[in-house]
Amino acid sequence: MTEPRRPDYLPEAIREKLIHDPRVAEQDLRVEVREHRVMVGGNVSSPQLKQRITEVAKELLPDYEVVNETTVVPAAEPDGEEPVS
Amino acid sequence: MIRIAAVGDLHYGEGSREILRPSLQHLQDRADLLLLAGDLTRCGGPEEVKILADELRGLPIPVVAVLGNHDYHADREAGVRRVLEDAHVQVLEGEAAAIDVDGVRVGIAGTKGFGGGFRGAHGSDFGEPEMKAFVGHTKMLSDRLERALAGLDADLRIALLHYSPIEATLEGERLEIYPFLGSYLLAEAVDNAGADLVLHGHAHHGVEKGRTPSGIPVRNVAQPVIRHAYNVYTLDARRQVLAAAAGGIS
Numbered sequence: 507m508t509e510p511r512r513p514d515y516l517p518e519a520i521r522e523k524l525i526h527d528p529r530v531a532e533q534d535l536r537v538e539v540r541e542h543r544v545m546v547g548g549n550v551s552s553p554q555l556k557q558r559i560t561e562v563a564k565e566l567l568p569d570y571e572v573v574n575e576t577t578v579v580p581a582a583e584p585d586g587e588e589p590v591s
Numbered sequence: 592m593i594r595i596a597a598v599g600d601l602h603y604g605e606g607s608r609e610i611l612r613p614s615l616q617h618l619q620d621r622a623d624l625l626l627l628a629g630d631l632t633r634c635g636g637p638e639e640v641k642i643l644a645d646e647l648r649g650l651p652i653p654v655v656a657v658l659g660n661h662d663y664h665a666d667r668e669a670g671v672r673r674v675l676e677d678a679h680v681q682v683l684e685g686e687a688a689a690i691d692v693d694g695v696r697v698g699i700a701g702t703k704g705f706g707g708g709f710r711g712a713h714g715s716d717f718g719e720p721e722m723k724a725f726v727g728h729t730k731m732l733s734d735r736l737e738r739a740l741a742g743l744d745a746d747l748r749i750a751l752l753h754y755s756p757i758e759a760t761l762e763g764e765r766l767e768i769y770p771f772l773g774s775y776l777l778a779e780a781v782d783n784a785g786a787d788l789v790l791h792g793h794a795h796h797g798v799e800k801g802r803t804p805s806g807i808p809v810r811n812v813a814q815p816v817i818r819h820a821y822n823v824y825t826l827d828a829r830r831q832v833l834a835a836a837a838g839g840i841s
Contacts, residue, residue: 528604528633528634529605531602531604531633531634531661531664532602532633534795534796534815549795549815551601551602551607551610551814551815552606552607552610554605554606554607555604555606558606579814579815579818580818580819581610581611581614581814581818581819581820582614582819582820583614583617583621583819583820583821584817584819584820584821584822584823586823587594587621587822587823587824587825588822588823588824588825589824589825589826589827590787590788590808590810590824590825590826591787591788591808591825591826591827
């Protein structure tokens with residue numbers, strides 16, 4: 507990707523790219539950049555999506571180290587039920 | 592007792608296959624209805640929702656859904672809807688469905704809903720055409736929701752939304768994005784028409800429980816919030832009928 511002229515705007519530029527890449531399309535990711543390291547956090551729905559985030563981030567910034575700190579949300583059956591009336 | 596299973600924000604797409612299916616195997620023993628609160632796809636592709644539809648096809652309980660903002664992204668929402676309907680999932684947008692569960696008529700009115708914000712800080716359809724269109728969309732969908740709910744002849748009534756009707760279930764989200772997460776106009780529509788339960792998604796960092804200003808229970812069933820395949824809520828139809836009768840007498 508073409509990096510913004512000022513590094514202050516790089517995390518948001520990466521976040522936008524991740525939202526618009528159909529392999530990711532996730533709006534709830536946090537992106538931080540320190541030196542040549544990109545850290546991505548947030549919740550994702552599957553291990554495959556987590557892997558895609560790493561791949562896409564590396565494609566975007568091949569010269570950066572990508573640290574994927576996203577969490578895969580569990581999807582097991584619930585333990586019980588809640589009476590609401 | 593009517594058991595409602597609900598979840599939103601499943602965001603199906605490539606790589607999602609089999610995420611939900613193992614948890615759906617015992618669903619008919621645990622719930623009478625499954626309600627889906629929008630954002631069923633990642634990018635709004637019919638091929639994405641097909642993965643979910645294949646998992647839902649043949650479920651022995653009725654499934655009712657609304658679409659979410661992600662399901663509109665590819666401008667192919669009609670195709671998304673068609674794929675779901677082919678799998679016998681009823682999709683609501685400003686519409687209502689009434690389903691008989693063991694002699695109890697359960698009514699569901701559904702809409703995606705939209706944003707604008709909350710009381711004291713809601714956007715107005717004033718100024719630029721873009722702003723008028725933004726708030727006008729919310730007003731139109733809220734009006735349709737109220738009419739759909741009010742027109743339901745049912746023992747229990749549920750409002751199924753994607754966007755949030757209240758602030759309480761957004762706690763944990765950044766305040767700056769509240770206007771993009773929901774609108775009080777949806778709550779006003781529900782409070783005007785009356786309902787027993789409101790379900791929504793969209794707010795992944797919010798919390799599960801809240802109430803409308805008139806006290807109707809609201810549950811944010813976004814999958815990242817409930818952290819299960821679905822949650823189950825039970826409604827006592829007899830209690831609702833007694834409450835309605837008492838209200839009628841007083």
